[in-house]
Amino acid sequence: MNNKNNILEQGATIGIIGAGQLGKMLALSAYQLGFKVAIFCPDKDGPAFDVTPLQFIASYDDKDSLKNFANHCDIITYEFENLPLNSIKFLEKIKPLAPSSFALSITQDRLKEKQFLASKNIKVAKYQRIENLTDLQKAKDNIGLPLVLKTTRMGYDGKGQRIIREEREIEKYFNQLSGSVLIAEQFIPFVREISIIIARNKRGQVREYDVSENLHENHILKTSIVPANISPLSAKKATRIAHEIVGALDYVGVMGIEFFVVNQDGDEILIVNEIAPRVHNSGHWTKAVCAINQFEQHIRAIANWPLGDPTRFADVRMENLLGKEIIDAHKKLQSGTNADFYGKTEIRSGRKMGHLNHIQFAKNNI
Amino acid sequence: MNNKNNILEQGATIGIIGAGQLGKMLALSAYQLGFKVAIFCPDKDGPAFDVTPLQFIASYDDKDSLKNFANHCDIITYEFENLPLNSIKFLEKIKPLAPSSFALSITQDRLKEKQFLASKNIKVAKYQRIENLTDLQKAKDNIGLPLVLKTTRMGYDGKGQRIIREEREIEKYFNQLSGSVLIAEQFIPFVREISIIIARNKRGQVREYDVSENLHENHILKTSIVPANISPLSAKKATRIAHEIVGALDYVGVMGIEFFVVNQDGDEILIVNEIAPRVHNSGHWTKAVCAINQFEQHIRAIANWPLGDPTRFADVRMENLLGKEIIDAHKKLQSGTNADFYGKTEIRSGRKMGHLNHIQFAKNNI
Numbered sequence: 001m002n003n004k005n006n007i008l009e010q011g012a013t014i015g016i017i018g019a020g021q022l023g024k025m026l027a028l029s030a031y032q033l034g035f036k037v038a039i040f041c042p043d044k045d046g047p048a049f050d051v052t053p054l055q056f057i058a059s060y061d062d063k064d065s066l067k068n069f070a071n072h073c074d075i076i077t078y079e080f081e082n083l084p085l086n087s088i089k090f091l092e093k094i095k096p097l098a099p100s101s102f103a104l105s106i107t108q109d110r111l112k113e114k115q116f117l118a119s120k121n122i123k124v125a126k127y128q129r130i131e132n133l134t135d136l137q138k139a140k141d142n143i144g145l146p147l148v149l150k151t152t153r154m155g156y157d158g159k160g161q162r163i164i165r166e167e168r169e170i171e172k173y174f175n176q177l178s179g180s181v182l183i184a185e186q187f188i189p190f191v192r193e194i195s196i197i198i199a200r201n202k203r204g205q206v207r208e209y210d211v212s213e214n215l216h217e218n219h220i221l222k223t224s225i226v227p228a229n230i231s232p233l234s235a236k237k238a239t240r241i242a243h244e245i246v247g248a249l250d251y252v253g254v255m256g257i258e259f260f261v262v263n264q265d266g267d268e269i270l271i272v273n274e275i276a277p278r279v280h281n282s283g284h285w286t287k288a289v290c291a292i293n294q295f296e297q298h299i300r301a302i303a304n305w306p307l308g309d310p311t312r313f314a315d316v317r318m319e320n321l322l323g324k325e326i327i328d329a330h331k332k333l334q335s336g337t338n339a340d341f342y343g344k345t346e347i348r349s350g351r352k353m354g355h356l357n358h359i360q361f362a363k364n365n366i
Numbered sequence: 367m368n369n370k371n372n373i374l375e376q377g378a379t380i381g382i383i384g385a386g387q388l389g390k391m392l393a394l395s396a397y398q399l400g401f402k403v404a405i406f407c408p409d410k411d412g413p414a415f416d417v418t419p420l421q422f423i424a425s426y427d428d429k430d431s432l433k434n435f436a437n438h439c440d441i442i443t444y445e446f447e448n449l450p451l452n453s454i455k456f457l458e459k460i461k462p463l464a465p466s467s468f469a470l471s472i473t474q475d476r477l478k479e480k481q482f483l484a485s486k487n488i489k490v491a492k493y494q495r496i497e498n499l500t501d502l503q504k505a506k507d508n509i510g511l512p513l514v515l516k517t518t519r520m521g522y523d524g525k526g527q528r529i530i531r532e533e534r535e536i537e538k539y540f541n542q543l544s545g546s547v548l549i550a551e552q553f554i555p556f557v558r559e560i561s562i563i564i565a566r567n568k569r570g571q572v573r574e575y576d577v578s579e580n581l582h583e584n585h586i587l588k589t590s591i592v593p594a595n596i597s598p599l600s601a602k603k604a605t606r607i608a609h610e611i612v613g614a615l616d617y618v619g620v621m622g623i624e625f626f627v628v629n630q631d632g633d634e635i636l637i638v639n640e641i642a643p644r645v646h647n648s649g650h651w652t653k654a655v656c657a658i659n660q661f662e663q664h665i666r667a668i669a670n671w672p673l674g675d676p677t678r679f680a681d682v683r684m685e686n687l688l689g690k691e692i693i694d695a696h697k698k699l700q701s702g703t704n705a706d707f708y709g710k711t712e713i714r715s716g717r718k719m720g721h722l723n724h725i726q727f728a729k730n731n732i
Contacts, residue, residue, distance in 0.1 A: 010696055010707045028394045031417050033696070034707025034720065051397050053419040207701075288657045289679070291704045291725045300699075309702045311727050313655070313679035330376055330399070333666075335573075336675045338657045341376045341400025354400065359657045361677050 006096075006202055008075055008303035010034035013054070015073030015095070019046020021342040021352060022079035022279050025287075027051050029295035033303070040069045047343040048079075060087050070094040077253065077302050081108040081277050082154045098202075098252040098302040099277045106249065107277040110183045111152045120248050122241055123271050125260075130182040136174050139184035140167070146187040149173050151180060161219075163187060188271055190260035194228045196238050197283035199254045199297045200246040202304040207297065208242055209290065209310045211235045212318075214258070214282050220350055224282045224318040226289075230261060234268045245275065254298035256280025281352070285318040286310070288338035288357035315360035326353035336361055372462075372568055374441055374669035376400035379420070381439030381461070385412020387708040387718060388445035388645050391653075393417050395661035399669070406435045413709040414445075426453050436460040443619065443668050447474040447643050448520045464568075464618040464668040465643045472615065473643040476549045477518045486614055488607055489637050491626075492552040502540050505550035506533070512553040515539050517546060527585075529553060554637055556626035560594045562604050563649035565620045565663045566612040568670040573663065574608055575656065575676045577601045578684075580624070580648050586716055590648045590684040592655075596627060600634045611641065620664035622646025647718070651684040652676070654704035654723035681726035692719035702727055 008014075014030045016023045019041035027037040027048055038054035039046070049055050054072060058065030061084050069091075070076065076097045078088070081104060088101045106116045114127045128139040130149070139147060145167070151160035162173040174182075193216065198208040213228035214221055228235070242257050256276040262269040283294040292300070292308025300307055321329055324347055333339055333356075341354040374380075380396045382389045385407035393403040393414055404420035405412070415421050420438060424431030427450050435457075436442065442463045444454070447470060454467045472482045480493045494505040496515070505513060511533070517526035528539035540548075559582065564574040579594035580587055594601070608623050622642040628635040649660040658666070658674025666673055687695055690713055699705055699722075707720040 007697055010692070011709060011711070024397065028397055031390065031394055031709070032706050034709045036416055036709070050402050050419075051417055053416075053421070055419070291654045291680075291702070291723070296704075303696070305696050306699045306701060308699075308704065309725070309727060314657075326376070330669070330671050331373055333672045333674075335672060336657070338662075338674065340398050343377060343397070343400045343402070345377070357657070359675070361675060 006304050008035075008305070011036070012074035013038055013072060014299070014302075015040060015069055015076040016048065016079060017041070017060075017076065017083060018079035019043060019048035020079055021047060021340075021344075024048035024051055024342065025295045025340070026077070026079060026279060026298060029293070029299050032296065033299055033305075035299070035303075038069060038072050040066070045345060050343055060084050063087075063090060066091055067094065075302060077298070078104075079278055083108070099255070100250070100252065103249045103251050103277050107275045109152050110150055111181065113275055114183070114185075116248075117245070117272055120244060122244065123269070125188050125271055125273070126186040128184045130174075130184050133171060133174055136170055136182075136184060140164075140170060143184060143186045148185045148187050149177055150183050150185065151177055152183050153180070188260045188262060188273075190271075191263045192229065192261045193258060193273070194230060194238065194261055195224075195256055195258045195280065195282040196242045197254060197256050197280055197286065197294050198242040198246055199294070199301045199307055200251050201301040201307055202252050205307045206243055206246060207307045207310045208239055209283060209286055209294065210312050211238050212282050212285060217322075218350060220320070220322060220352075221281045222320050222322070224285055226285050226312065226316050226318075231268055234261065234270060237270055241270065241272065251277075252304075253277070253301050254279050254283070254294050256283060258282070281320065281355075282318075284340065284355050285316045285357055286312075287340065288359055289314045289316045314362060317358045317360075319356045319358065320352055321354040321356065323347055323349045323351055323353065329354060329356070334358070372670050374401075374671070377402070378440035379404055379438060380665070380668075381406060381435055381442040382414065382445060383407070383426075383442065383449060384445035385409060385414035386445055387413060387706075387710075390414035390417055390708065391661045391706070392443070392445060392645065392664060395659070395665050398662065399665055399671075401665070401669075404435060404438050406432070411711060416709055426450050429453075429456060432457055433460065441668060443664070444470075445644055449474070465621075466616070466618065469615045469617050469643050473641045475518050476516055477547065479641055480549070480551075482614075483611070483638055486610060488610065489635070491554050491637055491639075494550045496540075496548040496550050499537060499540055502536055502548075502550060506530075506536060509550060509552045514551045514553055515543055516549050516551065517543055518549050519546070554626045554628060554639075556637075557629045558595065558627045559624060559639070560596060560604065560627055561590075561622055561624045561646065561648040562608045563620060563622050563646055563652065563660050564608040564612055565660070565667045565673055566617050567667040567673055568618050571673045572609055572612060573673040573676050574605055575649060575652055575660065576678050577604050578648050578651060583688075584716060586686070586688060586718075587647045588686050588688070590651055592651050592678065592682050592684075597634055600627065600636060603636055607636065607638065617643070618670075619643070619667050620645050620649070620660050622649060624648070647686065647721075648684075650706065650721050651682045651723055652678075653706065654725055655680045655682045680728060683724045683726075685722045685724065686718055687720040687722065689713055689715045689717055689719065695720060695722070700724070
């Protein structure tokens with residue numbers, strides 16, 4: 001930050017932790033806005049390394065390398081939440097960092113996240129902290145089956161979680177996941193999953209995009225549809241909850257918030273499932289049909305620039321390309337499809353390799 | 367090109383000649399589509415060098431460096447037309463290159479361009495080849511005053527041209543510009559300037575964006591407004607001419623075509639002013655209000671991928687930030703404004719430092 005208003009100047013260097021597709025897309029938006037970009041990641045094959053000469057390849061707890069990285073940056077951000085909190089706090093002492101280590105400490109831990117949300121009277125699934133098998137037996141009695149057993153940290157795309165549907169699975173799944181603190185959550189019989197992408201800058205300006213509806217395959221996001229098939233009232237409720245969350249965390253940056261929609265006596269009930277302190281897969285549609293997409297918005301937010309208008313120009317369906325679906329996808333591109341191919345060299349089953357935005361062009365858009 | 371259909375595969379390396387803002391924005395779109403990017407430019411401070419580790423800094427006629435560059439690329443393109451034709455032909459013998467050296471040879475030379483257009487019965491200003499003062503005297507008699515004297519090559523942003531309004535200026539301006547072949551052109555009393563951005567891929571698919579209206583200050587583009595204030599008939603005519611031009615050149619890539627609009631007895635007459643064999647400043651508005659912008663479209667075109675839908679989602683005004691206008695532009699950003707700041711370190715009067723796209727959001731876009 002180069003001035004008293006904490007406005008990041010053009011030409012400054014933004015450090016991004018993580019070299020995956022989110023880091024890469026953040027970098028491209030940072031470039032658009034006149035910044036330089038440094039990338040820190042232990043994986044030298046991360047696709048974001050293709051787009052910058054400022055490369056820092058080291059372990060996330062290598063303090064010397066972290067310090068060297070920080071010295072090259074004017075501000076630091078990150079593309080995912082599964083980072084050692086100590087390293088983030090270490091960096092935060094050297095350079096401005098957004099979202100803050102406080103926001104990360106809450107959102108990278110399922111238990112803290114649930115406690116935080118509950119303390120703000122935001123509806124979440126019933127949950128219980130699990131340290132041993134006795135806790136889990138109690139949770140079964142209190143919450144009922146089925147329930148979802150999860151590690152409190154490092155989970156994504158369904159990793160680190162098991163659905164316990166029957167009594168006899170309790171011990172087996174506990175043993176599979178135990179090793180650190182776990183959380184047991186009520187299994188929510190949702191009718192759909194939705195999410196909202198919201199941004200807040202340091203001066204407290206907040207902007208949110210339209211709600212998207214998300215379809216998963218094997219716990220991995222496959223499709224986002226905008227607009228979501230929910231009532232205007234539910235969309236307003238999701239927006240209000242999102243505003244509450246970013247405000248309560250004094251959050252800076254883009255955040256993705258996932259909700260379950262539950263049908264209760266004909267009413268739509270929203271239950272927050274998860275918060276991601278970063279740009280989010282279910283916001284990739286903004287790249288095709290918004291003038292300022294979630295990646296630009298994140299950069300504008302952390303730079304403390306005025307946020308951009310989140311207006312959506314068209315209906316859209318975002319389709320993730322998983323594993324081998326990436327092969328020949330460029331040959332099958334449709335005219336009305338905007339593509340992002342991540343440039344990952346290794347194809348693995350279920351790996352996010354790219355996405356397509358299929359745009360619903362109106363007959364007369366203007 | 368990695369297969370018999372000449373379709374460039376994801377992961378290939380696109381070489382871009384020139385490290386200015388156009389090269390940079392092309393690089394960002396190439397990254398989006400899963401390519402790697404190598405940049406060749408003699409100016410080590412070119413902003414496009416910020417966005418790639420694959421940097422080739424050498425003179426445009428350094429054959430060894432050109433060869434080394436070509437060996438790192440799967441296909442080569444360029445961001446501007448003022449390049450030594452021999453170097454382009456040299457590269458074209460080593461690797462696929464688009465737009466072709468043939469298209470470049472026509473469009474980088476004002477005289478050849480006019481001859482080419484005239485041979486296709488496309489309306490251009492009256493013109494005459496000028497080698498000496500006698501030629502220019504004759505041109506004055508044939509074409510009349512005022513006339514515009516231009517170098518046939520290396521001109522841009524009004525460089526290398528003089529308007530001769532009076533007899534006594536003939537010798538003075540001739541002496542200022544002479545040294546190579548010149549061209550004298552009729553001065554066109556236009557009511558407005560417009561341009562069209564069109565793309566063609568190797569399989570012959572053609573897509574064009576809406577016509578923009580362009581306002582210049584001191585011969586430098588300042589503002590583009592879309593839609594242009596012309597009749598639907600004129601828009602159709604501009605489109606038809608653009609299709610003719612890319613077809614006749616067997617052109618591959620994005621092209622910008624500038625027209626003068628002349629009012630003749632109440633009719634709008636279109637006169638082609640200039641062709642640019644590249645992405646064009648007057649197409650920057652596509653970044654804010656099209657799902658596939660001119661930079662992505664150029665990459666799709668040269669990769670021989672299906673072209674994208676050029677539908678425009680909103681009315682827009684593109685404003686170039688020249689020289690000192692870049693200072694503090696990020697602090698004044700409006701919510702409805704999409705920004706590109708080029709990251710150039712040195713501010714010079716009239717230099718293109720960035721642009722803003724001011725979007726006219728409809729009350730109800732969808």
